[in-house]
Structure formats: C-alpha cells, structure tokens
Amino acid sequence: MTEPSFIPFHRPEIGEEEIDEVVGTLRSGWLTTGVRTEQFQNEFQSYIGARHVLALNSGTAALHLALAGLQIGPGDEVITTPLTFCATVNVILHVGATPVLADIQPNGNIDPQSIADRITAQTRAIIPVHFAGAPCDMDAIWSVARKHELFVVEDAAHAAGTHYRGHHVGADCFPSDATAFSFYATKNITTGEGGMIVSKQDDLALRIKILALHGISKDAWNRYREEGSWYYEVLENGFKYNLTDIQSAIGIHQLRKLERYVQERTRFAEIYSQELCDLPELELPSPVKDGRHSWHLYVVRLNLEMLTISRGQFIEELRKRKIGASVHFIPIPLHPFFKEWVHLAHNQCPVALQMYPRLISLPLYPSMSDEELRRVIIAVREVVEKFSKHRYLPVGPSSTVDNAISSEGANAL
Ligand SMILES: *Cc1c(COP(=O)(O)O)cnc(C)c1O
Numbered sequence: 001m002t003e004p005s006f007i008p009f010h011r012p013e014i015g016e017e018e019i020d021e022v023v024g025t026l027r028s029g030w031l032t033t034g035v036r037t038e039q040f041q042n043e044f045q046s047y048i049g050a051r052h053v054l055a056l057n058s059g060t061a062a063l064h065l066a067l068a069g070l071q072i073g074p075g076d077e078v079i080t081t082p083l084t085f086c087a088t089v090n091v092i093l094h095v096g097a098t099p100v101l102a103d104i105q106p107n108g109n110i111d112p113q114s115i116a117d118r119i120t121a122q123t124r125a126i127i128p129v130h131f132a133g134a135p136c137d138m139d140a141i142w143s144v145a146r147k148h149e150l151f152v153v154e155d156a157a158h159a160a161g162t163h164y165r166g167h168h169v170g171a172d173c174f175p176s177d178a179t180a181f182s183f184y185a186t187k188n189i190t191t192g193e194g195g196m197i198v199s200k201q202d203d204l205a206l207r208i209k210i211l212a213l214h215g216i217s218k219d220a221w222n223r224y225r226e227e228g229s230w231y232y233e234v235l236e237n238g239f240k241y242n243l244t245d246i247q248s249a250i251g252i253h254q255l256r257k258l259e260r261y262v263q264e265r266t267r268f269a270e271i272y273s274q275e276l277c278d279l280p281e282l283e284l285p286s287p288v289k290d291g292r293h294s295w296h297l298y299v300v301r302l303n304l305e306m307l308t309i310s311r312g313q314f315i316e317e318l319r320k321r322k323i324g325a326s327v328h329f330i331p332i333p334l335h336p337f338f339k340e341w342v343h344l345a346h347n348q349c350p351v352a353l354q355m356y357p358r359l360i361s362l363p364l365y366p367s368m369s370d371e372e373l374r375r376v377i378i379a380v381r382e383v384v385e386k387f388s389k390h391r392y393l394p395v396g397p398s399s400t401v402d403n404a405i406s407s408e409g410a411n412a413l
Pocket residue numbers: 057058059060061084085087088129155157158181182183184193194195
C-alpha cells in the first residue's frame with residue numbers, strides 16, 4: 001500500500017479551458033490588457049450586477065485605487081478590522097491616511113458598534129472585510145456611514161460569490177462606493193495574481209481608470225483626436241496596476257465555474273460541520289442569516305481550556321497526519337510594522353486578540369476529493385481526542401458504534 005499523500009491547505013483548480021485560453025492568448029500576439037481583459041470585465045460586471053468594473057493586477061491594487069480615487073490622504077482616518085490580511089491596512093498608509101482598528105464580532109467580521117465608537121471628525125471611510133466569505137452586517141455599516149457621511153470600500157477578497165440580502169457583494173443596488181475583489185492563487189477564483197475594482201460612482205470609476213495606468217488619459221482631450229492614436233497626456237501621478245490578457249484568460253474560465261465552486265465549498269463546509277459538531281473542544285463557523293456564505297475559508301476556533309495543546313501544536317499534529325492547515329489572520333496589532341500606532345486606545349481590539357490563539361483554517365477547496373475531506377475529518381477528530389482533557393472512546397466520524405455508548409463515552413470526564 002502506498003503512503004497517503006499530503007493534503008495541502010490549498011490547491012487551485014485549473015482546467016483545460018484555462019490552459020487553452022492562455023495558450024490562445026500567447027499565440028494571439030497580444031499579451032497585455034486587451035480583448036480578453038475586456039471580456040473578463042464584461043462577464044464579471046454582469047455576474048455581480050455591478051455598474052463599473054476594472055480588472056487590476058491585485059486585490060491590494062483595487063483597495064489602494066479605491067482610496068486614492070476617493071482622494072483620501074494625510075489627516076484622514078480610515079476604519080477597518082484587525083482580523084484581515086496586512087494589505088487592507090497597508091493601502092491606508094500608502095495614501096498617507098491613518099488606519100483605525102474597530103474590534104470584531106464573534107463570527108470574525110467587523111463590529112458595527114465598534115466602528116461607531118471609533119468615529120472622529122477626521123474619519124473619512126470604512127473598509128469592512130467579508131471574513132472567510134461571510135457577508136458583514138452591511139446594513140448597520142451603511143447606516144453608520146450615512147450618519148457620518150463616510151465612504152464605504154468593501155474588501156471582498158474572500159467574497160467572490162458571497163451574497164448579501166439576495167444580491168452579490170459589490171452589486172449596484174448597494175450604497176458602498178467601491179468593492180475590491182482578489183484573484184490571488186488561494187482565493188475563490190484565481191488569475192494567479194489579480195483583482196477587480198467595482199464601483200457605482202461614475203466619477204470615481206473614471207479617476208480609478210486613469211490612476212490605474214500612470215495617470216494617463218487618452219480620451220479626455222480633444223488633442224487626442226487632432227494628433228492621432230500615438231498621443232496621450234499624463235493628468236495625475238498614477239500607478240501601473242493593469243491586468244494582462246494572459247491573466248484574464250484564466251479569469252474568464254474561473255469566473256464561469258464560480259457558482260459550481262461555491263456549491264462545492266458549501267457542501268464540504270456542511271460535511272465538516274456535520275462530522276465535527278459533536279466535539280465540544282471545537283467551535284465551528286455558523287451559517288449566515290442574511291446572505292450566502294461563499295465558504296472561502298472554514299475557520300475552526302479551538303476551545304483551548306478543553307485541550308492540553310496549543311493551536312500551534314494542533315496544526316503540527318495535523319501536519320504529522322499529512323494535513324496542511326493555516327491561520328487567518330495574525331491580527332494587525334501583532335505585526336511589528338504596525339506597532340507604532342496600534343497601542344493607541346482607539347486601536348484596542350480585545351475580541352480579535354483573544355480569538356487569535358484559537359484560530360485554525362482547515363483545507364476547503366473545490367479540487368479536494370471527498371476522500372481527502374474524510375481524511376481531514378478523521379485527523380481533526382484524532383487530534384482532538386488524543387489531546388482532549390476529556391477522555392474519549394475511539395469513535396470515528398462514520399463509526400457504527402452504538403450511539404448510546406459513544407455519546408456516553410464522549411461525555412465521560
Ligand atoms: C488576499 C487578500 C487581500 C489582497 O489581495 P491580493 O490580490 O493578494 O493583493 C486583501 N485583503 C484580504 C482580506 C485578503 O485575504
């Protein structure tokens with residue numbers, strides 16, 4: 001018998017469609033932003049129900065351009081969550097503004113009450129992050145934003161396929177100013193590296209478009225028509241954030257599979273929840289009430305007081321059983337770079353800091369097989385049972401052991 005192979009934390013699903021489209025792009029002679037990027041944008045726009053979209057070379061670029069386009073800068077404060085990837089906070093610093101951290105709710109999303117508590121005369125914008133693919137409490141966030149005339153830029157890096165109140169996150173019917181998606185290799189759909197900015201404001205969308213490519217405008221000036229197609233003018237100090245057609249070739253086909261991906265992620269998440277829910281040592285993610293979870297991540301919280309090992313040791317035990325797990329996220333205040341300002345009273349996030357040592361993200365992606373999912377469940381149960389302060393009878397996830405005996409065993413201290 002061969003040794004079971006390692007189940008990585010993530011493995012992208014790339015089909016022959018993506019490969020053929022990339023090869024077609026390479027053979028076409030047009031590699032950078034062109035017809036395939038236009039097609040990807042058009043299909044993304046109608047999928048989301050968005051007003052304006054622009055494909056970019058990362059989700060970070062999308063967040064950065066949203067803030068730059070809204071002319072947020074020095075002296076301004078932007079409120080976001082501590083439980084996010086560093087990019088969300090880095091872009092606030094890139095435009096010269098001051099990041100302010102609001103604490104989180106038990107589900108990992110930003111707490112609207114905490115946002116309200118952090119608002120000052122300098123606050124200009126809120127960046128909620130749809131953590132793990134579960135929609136934030138947007139109605140409460142929009143209500144705070146309306147009251148204080150703040151911009152809302154959604155970090156939807158986890159949320160391609162997430163719905164809020166019956167519509168896609170980023171849809172034109174919602175009041176947010178802009179929404180940033182990421183197509184990094186581990187995200188719900190990928191272009192290797194890539195992103196998309198979605199906006200409902202016409203003037204913001206135009207500024208973002210100009211800033212995304214060196215601040216160059218080709219069509220705002222009559223001179224362009226007089227001089228010819230070689231002519232352009234630089235209007236602003238812009239960036240180089242465009243997506244190539246090679247990347248869009250991948251994105252076109254990934255997007256067409258996104259609904260199936262969300263369905264498969266949901267099925268796997270349901271199996272995890274069903275097979276692990278009897279373990280009091282684990283707190284499992286709850287289903288969402290006001291939308292559709294895209295299940296970008298399946299984040300388990302350990303009840304550490306019931307275990308003899310730490311989260312780090314738990315992940316190591318999974319690795320010994322050939323399972324890759326990860327942590328989302330190391331809270332912003334714990335990174336050395338952000339030390340300078342996170343000690344301030346208005347950046348204290350006790351809920352996030354208490355949750356951090358408990359967090360483990362289990363593998364969850366469409367290219368996983370049911371057999372691999374079963375191996376993860378068995379490994380997690382093994383580790384829990386071995387290092388629980390309770391004593392367990394040796395019961396597996398699909399065990400036919402008499403129920404009365406197994407539940408008695410599980411409860412015995
Ligand atoms: C991945 C991620 C980003 C950044 O996206 P990139 O495409 O990698 O630049 C931003 N915010 C969150 C929450 C993310 O997970």
